[in-house]
Amino acid sequence: MMISQRLQEIPPSGTIAISNLVSKMKAEGKDVLAFSLGEPDFATPDNIVDACVDSLKGGFTHYTPSMGIPELRKVIAETTKAKNGIPCEAGNVLVTPTKQALFMISLAYLNPGDEVLLPDPSWVSYEAHIRMCGAIPKYVSTSFDDGFVINPDNVAKQVTSKTKMMVINSPSNPTGCVQPEATLKGIADICKDNDIIVLSDEIYENIIYEGKHHSIAAMPDMFDRTITVSGLSKTYAMTGWRLGWMIAPEADIKAVNKLQSHSITCCASFTQPAAIEAIKGPQDDMKAMVATFKKRRDLALDLMSEIPGLECNVPGGAFYLFPKYSAKIPSNELAEKLLTEGLVGVTPGRAFGPCGEGFFRFSYAASEEDITEGLSRIKKVFATL
Numbered sequence: 001m002m003i004s005q006r007l008q009e010i011p012p013s014g015t016i017a018i019s020n021l022v023s024k025m026k027a028e029g030k031d032v033l034a035f036s037l038g039e040p041d042f043a044t045p046d047n048i049v050d051a052c053v054d055s056l057k058g059g060f061t062h063y064t065p066s067m068g069i070p071e072l073r074k075v076i077a078e079t080t081k082a083k084n085g086i087p088c089e090a091g092n093v094l095v096t097p098t099k100q101a102l103f104m105i106s107l108a109y110l111n112p113g114d115e116v117l118l119p120d121p122s123w124v125s126y127e128a129h130i131r132m133c134g135a136i137p138k139y140v141s142t143s144f145d146d147g148f149v150i151n152p153d154n155v156a157k158q159v160t161s162k163t164k165m166m167v168i169n170s171p172s173n174p175t176g177c178v179q180p181e182a183t184l185k186g187i188a189d190i191c192k193d194n195d196i197i198v199l200s201d202e203i204y205e206n207i208i209y210e211g212k213h214h215s216i217a218a219m220p221d222m223f224d225r226t227i228t229v230s231g232l233s234k235t236y237a238m239t240g241w242r243l244g245w246m247i248a249p250e251a252d253i254k255a256v257n258k259l260q261s262h263s264i265t266c267c268a269s270f271t272q273p274a275a276i277e278a279i280k281g282p283q284d285d286m287k288a289m290v291a292t293f294k295k296r297r298d299l300a301l302d303l304m305s306e307i308p309g310l311e312c313n314v315p316g317g318a319f320y321l322f323p324k325y326s327a328k329i330p331s332n333e334l335a336e337k338l339l340t341e342g343l344v345g346v347t348p349g350r351a352f353g354p355c356g357e358g359f360f361r362f363s364y365a366a367s368e369e370d371i372t373e374g375l376s377r378i379k380k381v382f383a384t385l
């Protein structure tokens with residue numbers, strides 16, 4: 001068929017490509033351990049599942065208002081205001097799957113030729129979304145030695161008269177870096193001085209071990225130029241529920257809702273009361289998951305430190321390690337070697353941007369047993385490099 005030029009130019013998702021390969025090998029009966037997935041391995045907490053079942057059984061199975069049910073929009077706004085300091089109300093919230101929010105935001109704000117700044121390395125889909133709109137991604141380099149903290153001077157150097165938007169993602173996928181408040185302030189000042197919109201992806205905001213989460217939209221004079229996205233997937237182990245949100249000035253929410261109403265119409269109805277339960281109900285399960293992630297992070301870091309040729313920062317959040325390796329081999333070849341020779345799935349660092357070359361992403365959203373076995377396999381492959 002005649003696929004559009006626009007789509008032909010977009011590479012498939014680097015993370016999904018490796019996951020597909022892992023699934024294929026597993027289907028062939030191979031004992032592959034996957035550390036390539038970006039999702040918690042826990043079950044969604046029972047109170048949330050029960051709320052969903054209740055709404056299904058209660059017949060809440062039809063379309064909802066396109067922007068989401070009013071009670072959920074209100075709960076998201078109140079919680080975000082109290083927890084993150086973002087001065088938002090229900091009218092500033094659009095309920096939508098987080099990745100859908102990010103895609104719609106690119107469609108809503110970017111014109112062909114606009115430039116978008118994004119940290120290098122960063123999550124794979126930002127670049128694809130930007131390119132699909134005919135806009136131009138411009139990477140802002142970050143480095144292992146700085147713990148992948150963004151240097152506002154490097155942001156300023158990339159600004160031109162065409163710069164429309166800056167993407168930030170803290171805690172970061174793939175590095176786990178939690179951007180310090182001073183860094184965000186520096187970025188906010190550059191964006192205000194140059195009339196740049198900020199897209200702040202805060203999907204890992206609750207998975208933090210060291211440091212504190214800061215929302216750039218809460219900083220002085222930033223709310224009117226910031227779109228904040230977050231969601232339930234990572235915080236409450238709800239990746240399959242496809243439920244998240246964006247927060248922005250009300251007029252922008254109305255504009256983006258045109259895209260939502262002409263595409264997915266609304267999120268699934270019966271998940272929305274369950275989302276209220278997730279956000280307002282007991283948070284003990286969520287806190288226990290975060291504590292478990294921290295234990296696994298520390299275990300994986302310990303085991304990695306015993307592998308010659310590997311170095312890793314201590315990430316303050318999310319559930320990824322992004323180690324640097326010394327072997328002179330491209331990261332996609334390394335990932336292939338680890339998979340075929342070591343039966344371990346990791347994501348090549350290059351999938352996340354040019355600065356990701358020489359690194360790989362290891363998701364520790366896996367059992368301690370698997371982490372221990374997986375890193376032992378990785379150690380064996382590294383011994384052959």
Ligand SMILES: Cc1ncc(COP(=O)(O)O)c(C=O)c1O
Nearest residue numbers: 038097098099123173203231233
């Ligand atoms: C940084 C980042 N943003 C957005 C998403 C998309 O989240 P969801 O699956 O909830 O749409 C992901 C998922 O991996 C992510 O890592």
